Amino acid sequence: MPLQVRQLALGNGMLSVNAYLILGDAGFVLVDTGMRRHRALLDSKLAEAGCVPGSLNLVLITHGDADHIGNARHVRDTYRAPVAMHASDVEMAAEGNMFAGRKAPNPVVKALLGLAAGVREEDRFSPDVLLDESSDLTDYGLPGARILLLQGHSAGSIALVLEDGSLLCGDVMENRSSPKLGSIMDDVPLAQRSVQRLLTLDIGTVYPGHGRPFQISEYPRDTAEGSQV
Numbered sequence: 550m551p552l553q554v555r556q557l558a559l560g561n562g563m564l565s566v567n568a569y570l571i572l573g574d575a576g577f578v579l580v581d582t583g584m585r586r587h588r589a590l591l592d593s594k595l596a597e598a599g600c601v602p603g604s605l606n607l608v609l610i611t612h613g614d615a616d617h618i619g620n621a622r623h624v625r626d627t628y629r630a631p632v633a634m635h636a637s638d639v640e641m642a643a644e645g646n647m648f649a650g651r652k653a654p655n656p657v658v659k660a661l662l663g664l665a666a667g668v669r670e671e672d673r674f675s676p677d678v679l680l681d682e683s684s685d686l687t688d689y690g691l692p693g694a695r696i697l698l699l700q701g702h703s704a705g706s707i708a709l710v711l712e713d714g715s716l717l718c719g720d721v722m723e724n725r726s727s728p729k730l731g732s733i734m735d736d737v738p739l740a741q742r743s744v745q746r747l748l749t750l751d752i753g754t755v756y757p758g759h760g761r762p763f764q765i766s767e768y769p770r771d772t773a774e775g776s777q778v
Contacts, residue, residue: 550574552711554756557594559583566616569717569756570598575690576606580709580717581758582620585672591620602628607689610634611719611758612706613641615668622674633678635698638705645673650704651735680707701740702731714753716765724760728768
């Protein structure tokens with residue numbers, strides 16, 4: 550059967566984030582994991598979808614921020630699935646520090662995010678698989694899928710493009726109120742170039758890390774604004 554993407558909305562308000570569960574004939578792939586505070590809800594949503602230990606093939610992390618990696622180690626241990634991410638964000642996962650490998654952060658943004666940015670020591674991890682644009686995901690049940698390196702939010706921000714053109718983009722784009730560049734960027738011009746690259750590809754539905762899925766045709770071609778981390 551064709552791959553199916555299910556949005557797992559976790560949390561509320563400014564601390565809300567999406568994980569995505571991909572279902573195919575070979576089993577499940579989980580993209581991102583939410584924060585530790587979302588753990589019970591994530592487990593409930595996985596169970597509701599029929600994802601149980603042994604049926605999850607891979608946990609794919611789009612980038613190393615706490616709201617995306619907070620349950621990665623838990624899911625790996627509970628569901629017996631390897632965790633995969635880009636090498637450039639490994640230090641963030643190992644240290645539990647979203648500012649690792651980034652430019653000197655905006656002090657106001659750092660202060661506002663500090664309370665939510667950390668990952669407890671027991672939740673930190675090193676990935677089992679390192680992903681780059683040459684990665685072949687067929688063995689994990691994602692034939693024809695591609696990894697794209699989309700820097701700007703973090704050095705190791707990646708997106709997953711499925712064979713049908715569906716894009717799971719992490720935080721490079723969002724849709725809290727309307728489709729736009731992600732709100733917080735480490736390097737805004739670099740993020741803008743990443744989005745411009747996406748707009749040249751045959752993309753259909755975009756599944757962002759924050760907000761509702763949307764069609765790539767809804768993204769405004771003439772605007773790409775973001776705030777520096």
